Amino acid sequence: GENVEQHPSTLSVQEGDSAVIKCTYSDSASNYFPWYKQELGKGPQLIIDIRSNVGEKKDQRIAVTLNKTAKHFSLHITETQPEDSAVYFCAASRKTGRRALTFGSGTRLQVQP
Amino acid sequence: DGGITQSPKYLFRKEGQNVTLSCEQNLNHDAMYWYRQDPGQGLRLIYYSQIVNDFQKGDIAEGYSVSREKKESFPLTVTSAQKNPTAFYLCASNQEGTGYGYTFGSGTRLTVV
Numbered sequence: 581g582e583n584v585e586q587h588p589s590t591l592s593v594q595e596g597d598s599a600v601i602k603c604t605y606s607d608s609a610s611n612y613f614p615w616y617k618q619e620l621g622k623g624p625q626l627i628i629d630i631r632s633n634v635g636e637k638k639d640q641r642i643a644v645t646l647n648k649t650a651k652h653f654s655l656h657i658t659e660t661q662p663e664d665s666a667v668y669f670c671a672a673s674r675k676t677g678r679r680a681l682t683f684g685s686g687t688r689l690q691v692q693p
Numbered sequence: 694d695g696g697i698t699q700s701p702k703y704l705f706r707k708e709g710q711n712v713t714l715s716c717e718q719n720l721n722h723d724a725m726y727w728y729r730q731d732p733g734q735g736l737r738l739i740y741y742s743q744i745v746n747d748f749q750k751g752d753i754a755e756g757y758s759v760s761r762e763k764k765e766s767f768p769l770t771v772t773s774a775q776k777n778p779t780a781f782y783l784c785a786s787n788q789e790g791t792g793y794g795y796t797f798g799s800g801t802r803l804t805v806v
Contacts, residue, residue: 581752589733612792623783623797624736669735673792680726680751681792685735 582607584672586684593660594692601687603670604652610672613646613653614681618667627668628655660691695720699784699798705806706771706778714769714801716784724790725767729753730781730800739782742767743790771803779805 583606593599605613611632616624630637630644630653637644641660646653657664667688671681697718706712716725724743728736738751742761756775761767767786771778784798 584735586735614792614795621800623785623799625797626795629793671792675791678749679791680738680741681736681795682738683728683736685733 581678582610582672582674582682584670584682584684586670586687588687589685590688590690592690592692595660595662597660599657599660599664599689599691601655601668601670601689602652603654603672603684604650605672605682606651607672607674608651609674609676611675612673613644614671615642615644615655616669616671616683618669618686620666624669657689660689662691662693665689665691697784697786697796697798699782699801701801702799704801704803706803708805709773711770711772712778712803714771714782714784714803716767716769716798717765718767718786718796719765720786720796721764722786722788722796723764724787725761726785726795727751727757727759727767727769728783728785730783736783739769741790778803 586603614629617627618624641658643656667686670684673681700715726741727739740759742748758770782801785795787794
């Protein structure tokens with residue numbers, strides 16, 4: 581089955597700096613890669629996603645890049661703010677067979693004011 | 694407003710007891726999922742259901758059971774066979790059983806005492 585690895589497990593940045601979180605996946609049939617943000621005591625919320633026919637997608641301060649050849653994708657947050665502090669998860673799913681999301685292990689991002 | 698409701702928010706169980714976690718959605722979604730979240734391990738898939746009266750095991754189904762008698766409801770029973778049940782449990786739903794458009798509940802924290 582699919583295996584998604586995520587790094588780093590914790591990340592501390594100064595307000596205004598950029599943050600980058602990286603994930604790799606193992607199943608070449610995976611074609612959908614969302615990113616979720618989870619605040620303390622709450623369920624994860626989708627912040628951005630990318631499909632395998634696209635190399636990059638941007639939404640204001642956040643962007644995701646995908647390298648299908650290397651099987652890795654990354655989340656980029658620019659001009660970080662204290663409210664960006666949370667746990668971020670990457671995930672992957674495939675188009676056929678078992679299509680449920682497989683998640684990475686999470687990154688705890690701390691933005692220091 | 695449509696959404697997905699998990700109850701209770703906190704649950705305490707004595708060793709050797711079965712306990713059932715509730716998950717209800719009014720989004721008219723066909724598919725529903727149960728994930729377990731442990732620190733540093735991300736979200737791991739327990740069971741999922743793509744249609745009423747049908748469900749499949751995920752990656753860590755041992756010690757758990759589910760039912761899907763109604764489209765709106767997908768309860769999870771943690772049995773006494775689950776050796777380490779203390780965790781945060783998340784329910785999710787989406788329309789078509791792929792990775793797209795997950796809506797998560799706010800979770801149930803189960804503690805064995």
